[in-house]
Amino acid sequence: MLKFYLRTYFSLSAIILFLVGIINFTIDPLWYSKGNKLTGKNFSFNERVSKTNLLLNSEIQNYDCLILGSSRVTLIKASSFKKQRCFNYSFSAGRIEEFVEYAKYAKSKGLNPKKVYVGVDAFNFEKTPASSAGIGKIAPQPAYQAYFSLDVFLFSARTLLGMSPDPRYYNEQFESELVENPPTFKPEFYDRQKPGICDRSKVKEYQKLRDVFPKAEFVGYVPPISAWNVVNETYFRNLTDCDLQAFYQVSKIFNVMYDFSVPSTVTAEAKNSYDGSHFYPKIQQKVADTLQGKNPTFGIRLDRYKFPEYQEIYHAKIQEFLEKEGKIKVATRHNFKQ
Numbered sequence: 648m649l650k651f652y653l654r655t656y657f658s659l660s661a662i663i664l665f666l667v668g669i670i671n672f673t674i675d676p677l678w679y680s681k682g683n684k685l686t687g688k689n690f691s692f693n694e695r696v697s698k699t700n701l702l703l704n705s706e707i708q709n710y711d712c713l714i715l716g717s718s719r720v721t722l723i724k725a726s727s728f729k730k731q732r733c734f735n736y737s738f739s740a741g742r743i744e745e746f747v748e749y750a751k752y753a754k755s756k757g758l759n760p761k762k763v764y765v766g767v768d769a770f771n772f773e774k775t776p777a778s779s780a781g782i783g784k785i786a787p788q789p790a791y792q793a794y795f796s797l798d799v800f801l802f803s804a805r806t807l808l809g810m811s812p813d814p815r816y817y818n819e820q821f822e823s824e825l826v827e828n829p830p831t832f833k834p835e836f837y838d839r840q841k842p843g844i845c846d847r848s849k850v851k852e853y854q855k856l857r858d859v860f861p862k863a864e865f866v867g868y869v870p871p872i873s874a875w876n877v878v879n880e881t882y883f884r885n886l887t888d889c890d891l892q893a894f895y896q897v898s899k900i901f902n903v904m905y906d907f908s909v910p911s912t913v914t915a916e917a918k919n920s921y922d923g924s925h926f927y928p929k930i931q932q933k934v935a936d937t938l939q940g941k942n943p944t945f946g947i948r949l950d951r952y953k954f955p956e957y958q959e960i961y962h963a964k965i966q967e968f969l970e971k972e973g974k975i976k977v978a979t980r981h982n983f984k985q
Contacts, residue, residue, distance in 0.1 A: 664795055671794035676802035679790040680704070682819065683806060689817040690810075692802045694721065694738035695745075696787050699752070701821055702734060703787075707757040710734045713863075715750065715856075716766025717741040719870035722815065722823045722925055727935035731762055735822075739813075743771045743852040745782050750859040752785045763860055764938060765853070765867045765901070769881055769908070772893040774846040814921050825928070829921040834875035836974060838883045845889030850896045857900055865901040866938055868946070869894055871930060873923035874910035874968045882965055891958050898949040907934060907946040909961050910968040 675682050675689075678697040682689045691697070712731035714720060718739040725733035736749055746765065793799050805812075814829040857865055872880075881887045898904030913919055913930060920926045926934075936942040949957060 667797065667800045668791075668795045670803050671796075671799050672790075674803040674806050676799060676806055677787070677793055678704075678821070679787075679793070682817070682821065685807075687819040688806070688809075688811075689819075689821065690802070690806055691721070691739065691813050691815065691817065692805075695749075695783075695785070698736055698738060699749075699785060699787055702736065702753060702758070703756065705734070707753070708759070710758055711760055712762045712764070713750070713753065713758065713760040713860075714764045714766075715741070715746040716764075716870065717768050718813070719768065719872075719925055720764075720766035722928065723931045723935055724822045724928070726820070726822060727932055728764075728939065730939070733762075733764070734758070737766065743767075743849055743856065747852055747855045747859065748782050749785060750856055754859055760860055760863050762864045762866065763856075765856065765865060766870050767853070767867050767894060767897055767904070768870065769886065769890040769893075771849045771852075772845060772847055772890055773886060774844040815925070823928075825921070832873065832917045832920050832923050834873060834917050834923060836875065836972075837879055840879070840884055843881070843884040843886040843889075845886060847889060847893045847896065850893055850900075853897045853900050865903075867897055867901040867904040868934065868938060869906040869908045871907040871914050871920075871926050871934065871946075873917065873920055874915040874965075875917075876923045877908055877910060877914070878965065878969065878974075887961070887965070888958065891961055892954065895949055895954045895957060904949045905937060905946045906949060906957075906961075907937075909947050910964040911945070913945065915968055915971070 672680070673684055675684065676692055678689065678700045689697070710732050712725075712728060712733035714723065714725060714733050714735040714737060716737040718737070718741070720737035720741075721735065721739070723735065725735045734753075736753065750763075787793070811826055814826050815823050816826060818824050853867075881890055894904065894906055908914065913933070917923075919930050933942055933945050937945045947957065947960065952960070
């Protein structure tokens with residue numbers, strides 16, 4: 648009798664494991680193969696693993712351009728850069744320390760870009776518990792280990808049910824698209840956060856990144872952020888001047904650096920973003936055009952200004968936005984010494 652139960656148990660386990668593997672390999676939620684073969688929609692369950700798999704499955708030596716950044720940068724399409732063949736290695740909550748390690752890993756696999764675009768987010772210069780978080784192993788586990796597991800099966804099940812973890816997904820070319828009916832951004836002012844702690848020591852990490860590909864041209868940019876977010880997350884928290892000086896220091900490390908976060912008609916329009924932090928494809932195209940020198944009216948090119956001039960322009964734009972919103976000088980400019 649015991650043999651019968653054991654035989655039945657192992658037979659059923661094998662059948663379940665086989666079915667789990669078949670479904671996972673078909674949906675391919677971690678991009679070990681060609682992605683979701685049923686609907687063509689690939690969700691961002693683990694972009695670090697998925698994009699590493701995508702890179703390893705590509706003809707790496709054919710890429711001459713690398714894009715690094717956080718989720719704000721995942722929305723920019725590699726295909727927007729017509730003169731290069733770019734690989735967008737951006738992922739959610741990506742920090743500069745990770746970009747250094749992922750760049751080293753990509754280089755070890757044969758990537759040798761002539762141009763590197765880097766999203767520079769302000770949160771890299773704020774001291775937080777996440778700042779000291781370690782970087783996990785980059786090389787993905789073998790597909791057979793990942794796909795014969797129930798953990799990944801949950802990703803497949805969520806894909807089949809259309810339960811994307813974000814208001815965006817990746818199409819069959821693994822470029823970001825927005826889900827149908829994304830959230831509506833409802834901007835508001837709030838001053839409920841604690842003052843931030845400035846930490847510009849992370850600027851040196853950008854030099855480390857540059858040193859990974861010393862012959863490449865580096866183009867940095869501060870992604871667009873809604874003007875409300877700029878006021879709430881940095882200005883009200885006494886971080887604006889810290890961020891501006893950090894951005895300016897990074898601009899001295901890179902060849903070219905743009906700042907699209909400065910309040911403008913683009914970032915002060917709520918309809919251009921679904922959450923104030925991630926902007927729609929038409930705005931991402933503007934960013935891509937500017938980075939390629941096609942749209943000089945959007946953002947600020949830092950190397951064209953001295954730091955005090957850049958600082959003055961940025962503060963003036965914040966004040967202009969606050970006045971337009973009926974919040975005249977709700978916060979004073981904070982004393983700041985370079």
